[in-house]
Amino acid sequence: xxxxxxxxxxxxxxxxxxxxxxxxxxxxxxxxxxxxxxxxxxxxxxxxxxxxxxxxxxxxxxxxxxxxxxxxxxxxxxxxxxxxxxxxxxxxxxxxxxxxxxxxxxxxxxxxxxxxxxxxxxxxxxxxxxxxxxxxxxxxxxxxxxxxxxxxxxx
Amino acid sequence: xxxxxxxxxxxxxxxxxxxxxxxxxxxxxxxxxxxxxxxxxxxxxxxxxxxxxxxxxxxxxxxxxxxxxxxxxxxxxxxxxxxxxxxxxxxxxxxxxxxxxxxxxxxxxxxxxxxxxxxxxxxxxxxxxxxxxxxxxxxxxxxxxxxxxxxxxxxxxxxxxxxxxxxxxxxxxxxxxxxxxxxxxxxxxxxxxxxxxxxxxxxxxxxxxxxxxxxxxxxxxxxxxxxxxxxxxxxxxxxxxxxxxxxxxxxxxxxxxxxxxxxxxxxxxxxxxxxxxxxxxxxxxxxxxxxxxxxxxxxxxxxxxxxxxxxxxxxxxxxxxxxxxxxxxxxxxxxxxxxxxxxxxxxxxxxxxxxxxxxxxxxxxxxxxxxxxxxxxxxxxxxxxxxxxxxxxxxxxxxxxxxxxxxxxxxxxxxxxxxxxxxxxxxxxxxxxxxxxxxxxxxxxxxxxxxxxxxxxx
Numbered sequence: 181x182x183x184x185x186x187x188x189x190x191x192x193x194x195x196x197x198x199x200x201x202x203x204x205x206x207x208x209x210x211x212x213x214x215x216x217x218x219x220x221x222x223x224x225x226x227x228x229x230x231x232x233x234x235x236x237x238x239x240x241x242x243x244x245x246x247x248x249x250x251x252x253x254x255x256x257x258x259x260x261x262x263x264x265x266x267x268x269x270x271x272x273x274x275x276x277x278x279x280x281x282x283x284x285x286x287x288x289x290x291x292x293x294x295x296x297x298x299x300x301x302x303x304x305x306x307x308x309x310x311x312x313x314x315x316x317x318x319x320x321x322x323x324x325x326x327x328x329x330x331x332x333x334x335x
Numbered sequence: 336x337x338x339x340x341x342x343x344x345x346x347x348x349x350x351x352x353x354x355x356x357x358x359x360x361x362x363x364x365x366x367x368x369x370x371x372x373x374x375x376x377x378x379x380x381x382x383x384x385x386x387x388x389x390x391x392x393x394x395x396x397x398x399x400x401x402x403x404x405x406x407x408x409x410x411x412x413x414x415x416x417x418x419x420x421x422x423x424x425x426x427x428x429x430x431x432x433x434x435x436x437x438x439x440x441x442x443x444x445x446x447x448x449x450x451x452x453x454x455x456x457x458x459x460x461x462x463x464x465x466x467x468x469x470x471x472x473x474x475x476x477x478x479x480x481x482x483x484x485x486x487x488x489x490x491x492x493x494x495x496x497x498x499x500x501x502x503x504x505x506x507x508x509x510x511x512x513x514x515x516x517x518x519x520x521x522x523x524x525x526x527x528x529x530x531x532x533x534x535x536x537x538x539x540x541x542x543x544x545x546x547x548x549x550x551x552x553x554x555x556x557x558x559x560x561x562x563x564x565x566x567x568x569x570x571x572x573x574x575x576x577x578x579x580x581x582x583x584x585x586x587x588x589x590x591x592x593x594x595x596x597x598x599x600x601x602x603x604x605x606x607x608x609x610x611x612x613x614x615x616x617x618x619x620x621x622x623x624x625x626x627x628x629x630x631x632x633x634x635x636x637x638x639x640x641x642x643x644x645x646x647x648x649x650x651x652x653x654x655x656x657x658x659x660x661x662x663x664x665x666x667x668x669x670x671x672x673x674x675x676x677x678x679x680x681x682x683x684x685x686x687x688x689x690x691x692x693x694x695x696x697x698x699x700x701x702x703x704x705x706x707x708x709x710x711x712x713x714x715x716x717x718x719x720x721x722x723x724x725x726x727x728x729x730x731x732x733x734x735x736x737x738x739x740x741x742x743x744x745x746x747x748x749x750x751x752x753x754x755x756x757x758x759x760x761x762x763x764x765x766x767x768x769x770x771x772x773x774x775x776x777x778x779x780x781x782x783x784x785x786x787x788x789x790x791x792x793x
């Protein structure tokens with residue numbers, strides 16, 4: 181009986197974090213942003229346009245997904261190094277995408293959440309589901325955003 | 336007719352919808368109803384009881400008279416004397432008449448009586464048949480009219496018999512209920528008075544309650560509206576954030592390249608940026624307000640050296656103070672300062688608010704930031720300025736939502752009126768206190784106080 185209990189708890193822990201998944205290697209983490217495959221999931225078309233411009237300006241290539249479903253497909257097909265994920269998305273939300281990836285994929289990118297940090301419990305939930313960090317997208321300008329992303333990546 | 340029907344059905348629907356109202360109405364009708372019923376019931380019972388007692392007494396008296404009469408039937412004179420004695424001295428004043436009768440043919444003849452005029456009177460058998468033939472005491476209520484006055488009497492007829500059981504005659508005792516009735520009347524009158532007073536009181540209470548009802552319904556409505564308002568602010572602020580972020584983002588892209596643009600266009604872009612900043616501040620403030628109101632704001636307290644955050648904010652904002660020509664100073668506590676349990680991000684918000692206010696409301700002079708620690712378990716941060724100050728009236732309302740000091744001196748100063756409310760809420764959410772002192776035209780000083788984390792002495 182003990183064996184089955186420990187088996188059950190082991191299974192649970194592997195589902196609740198991305199820690200046991202294959203993810204971006206330490207070597208790749210140290211590369212400059214321009215050399216990494218980056219995916220951004222953002223539903224607002226104007227903001228998507230803006231982020232595209234920001235990355236263009238810095239000569240960094242970025243793939244943009246319009247919602248959680250698309251994001252999931254891109255992760256599955258292209259295995260990007262880094263994912264910038266909005267918390268509020270239509271359909272499947274940011275946190276829901278995190279847990280879906282953890283459940284169904286072998287490889288999961290490093291995820292940085294974009295949001296307002298102030299909602300009770302959201303931050304903890306996302307960290308538990310495997311997100312690396314949070315950036316408040318409203319408070320940072322273009323270059324600042326990139327700088328913060330670098331910081332988190334190399335940490 | 337249709338109109339009345341409609342009115343009635345609308346009332347019924349109202350009652351069905353507001354069960355509370357219906358139940359209360361039911362109670363309102365029941366309470367006085369019970370009071371009335373109770374009074375009537377009690378008075379009636381008392382009346383019955385007293386009647387019963389009276390009859391009992393009369394029966395007892397009848398039995399006793401019958402007992403001693405059985406021996407004296409042969410001696411009418413002595414019997415008469417004895418009857419007279421009994422009535423005059425022993426029996427209650429309500430006793431109207433005691434009569435001894437013996438059978439005389441088909442009827443009965445009065446042998447002795449307390450009313451001597453009735454001696455030898457023939458009484459028809461009809462009245463006494465039952466008592467005679469049943470050989471039992473019979474009591475009944477009769478009414479007599481005397482001198483235009485109606486009187487109710489208990490007529491108790493008891494058979495006189497030998498010890499062996501042969502019937503000799505009858506004793507009739509007439510007892511008046513007048514005395515008892517008078518007493519009952521008094522009690523009844525008193526009860527009715529009390530009843531009327533109670534009902535009056537209940538009705539007064541009901542009238543008062545009716546108003547309370549209205550207030551309760553109104554209060555309920557207000558709560559609903561308040562919730563709706565909070566939801567609305569929350570949704571609106573969220574929706575507003577996205578286009579504001581986009582606009583700010585694109586404008587910042589322009590900012591990065593603006594050196595190539597003519598000065599006029601640069602200036603236009605700056606102004607657009609400033610307006611956007613204001614809009615962004617307002618949206619953020621509204622979001623914060625709505626989160627705080629709905630208790631959805633997360634506070635992550637960690638032990639923090641207060642000087643770290645204050646120092647940072649001071650660095651960030653001293654530029655804008657100097658641009659305005661103000662002196663700005665920071666006096667941190669130089670000794671060992673124990674940490675406080677605060678959320679650094681929220682505390683930063685508080686400091687930014689206080690410092691921007693100080694700079695905003697000071698035309699010339701100095702802004703000073705001090706950290707005060709006197710080892711009494713609390714650390715204070717004060718922001719002092721030589722600004723326009725405010726009146727006592729302003730200070731009272733200062734921390735309320737949307738309150739802004741409005742006078743000629745503050746005319747050109749922009750703001751949302753939400754900053755200090757948010758600051759106060761955040762401070763208190765971290766178990767701190769905020770104080771304000773101010774003198775008009777001299778300056779103001781805002782102080783936030785937090786308790787330090789007690790260090791366990793080994």
